[in-house]
Amino acid sequence: MFGKDVNESKCASIESRLVVYLDGRAQPAERHAVEQHLSTCAACRSRAEEFRALWGVLDDLPSISPSPSFDAALRARIAAEPKRRSFWQLLPSPRLAFAVTALVVMSFWLSSSPRVKVSPTQTSELNRFAQQASVDSDFGMIRDLPVLENFDVVSKFDALSELDVPPSTLSNEGAKETR
Amino acid sequence: MLDVKAGDEASFELLLRKYRTPLVNFLYRMVRDTAVAEDLAQEVFLRVYRAREDYAPRAKFTTWMFRIATNLALNSVRDNRHRRMEISMDQPADSGEEDARPLEVPDRAPSVEQELVARSRAAMILRAIHSLPEKQRAAVLLHKYQELDYDEIARVLECSESALKSLLFRAYETLRVELAPLVSPTVRVERVPVQRSQQPV
Numbered sequence: 001m002f003g004k005d006v007n008e009s010k011c012a013s014i015e016s017r018l019v020v021y022l023d024g025r026a027q028p029a030e031r032h033a034v035e036q037h038l039s040t041c042a043a044c045r046s047r048a049e050e051f052r053a054l055w056g057v058l059d060d061l062p063s064i065s066p067s068p069s070f071d072a073a074l075r076a077r078i079a080a081e082p083k084r085r086s087f088w089q090l091l092p093s094p095r096l097a098f099a100v101t102a103l104v105v106m107s108f109w110l111s112s113s114p115r116v117k118v119s120p121t122q123t124s125e126l127n128r129f130a131q132q133a134s135v136d137s138d139f140g141m142i143r144d145l146p147v148l149e150n151f152d153v154v155s156k157f158d159a160l161s162e163l164d165v166p167p168s169t170l171s172n173e174g175a176k177e178t179r
Numbered sequence: 180m181l182d183v184k185a186g187d188e189a190s191f192e193l194l195l196r197k198y199r200t201p202l203v204n205f206l207y208r209m210v211r212d213t214a215v216a217e218d219l220a221q222e223v224f225l226r227v228y229r230a231r232e233d234y235a236p237r238a239k240f241t242t243w244m245f246r247i248a249t250n251l252a253l254n255s256v257r258d259n260r261h262r263r264m265e266i267s268m269d270q271p272a273d274s275g276e277e278d279a280r281p282l283e284v285p286d287r288a289p290s291v292e293q294e295l296v297a298r299s300r301a302a303m304i305l306r307a308i309h310s311l312p313e314k315q316r317a318a319v320l321l322h323k324y325q326e327l328d329y330d331e332i333a334r335v336l337e338c339s340e341s342a343l344k345s346l347l348f349r350a351y352e353t354l355r356v357e358l359a360p361l362v363s364p365t366v367r368v369e370r371v372p373v374q375r376s377q378q379p380v
Binding site for chain 1: 228297
């Protein structure tokens with residue numbers, strides 16, 4: 001009873017390997033296991049023989065050939081396929097294509113162009129310079145304040161124009177003004 | 180296929196010439212209708228052509244092609260079954276389902292009687308194959324007639340290799356019983372109960 005059960009479980013385990021064994025694609029260990037079982041189990045041996053015979057019968061199924069119109073029909077179906085259009089073909093004119101390209105390139109260039117990076121130390125130095133310039137300008141104004149306050153009087157003081165000014169001074173003044 | 184992807188039309192012609200007959204036969208044995216089989220085979224090639232630019236050789240070309248073919252055939256069989264169920268509400272069941280086109284029996288100048296025997300034998304085999312559940316049928320056709328490797332068939336049918344081996348065993352076991360008169364005319368073939376799970380994989 002126990003021996004029969006063991007044999008049945010062996011038969012069941014051989015089932016999934018039988019096809020692989022019969023078509024010659026089993027690994028050596030698998031083949032050895034199946035052969036060992038077949039040598040002791042008449043039922044499985046008989047089934048294996050019938051499987052071999054079945055495959056011989058299945059070989060008798062004749063094959064058919066495609067009809068002569070097969071290729072032509074396929075070519076017609078391929079020709080009827082909508083052609084894949086590239087992005088450029090979707091654009092209506094070459095000018096527009098060029099404009100789009102230029103726009104894309106320009107935006108890419110602008111977005112990828114390196115920006116001036118200012119380090120924190122440089123920022124603080126720039127701030128210091130700006131403050132210094134502002135202070136200098138304020139001091140200059142304070143220094144010239146008396147002259148600026150009397151600017152109207154000084155500019156209309158005719159006596160100054162009557163003074164003899166040496167030509168060298170005038171040329172210097174002119175040069176200063178042109179500067 | 181990589182040449183086809185590169186735009187080589189001649190390579191597509193080569194694929195067509197190499198695979199149209201196996202493909203039409205596979206589909207014919209799946210659906211048992213030559214017109215439908217040819218239409219499906221053309222659809223397979225059309226899909227291959229459409230997908231040529233996006234083709235990535237992740238698996239063998241044959242695996243990919245037969246996967247498309249199997250899916251199309253299974254859909255067609257299911258659609259057809261659904262259509263037949265609708266028709267059969269009003270009509271008697273169609274007993275002679277075989278396609279009208281005669282099978283090509285090897286020409287060895289057979290007598291009329293021999294030819295009739297061969298035709299009847301072929302029809303019987305075809306009927307037995309067609310009586311298998313769809314997945315078992317596809318497995319047998321890909322294993323026996325297309326001689327694909329187990330890993331390829333497993334990929335086509337989207338199952339594990341061990342599940343495929345069980346599937347094949349059950350399919351051949353059914354065929355052994357169905358074709359008993361042809362397998363061993365002198366030996367009585369008994370229906371041996373399959374001990375593994377009968378659930379489809």
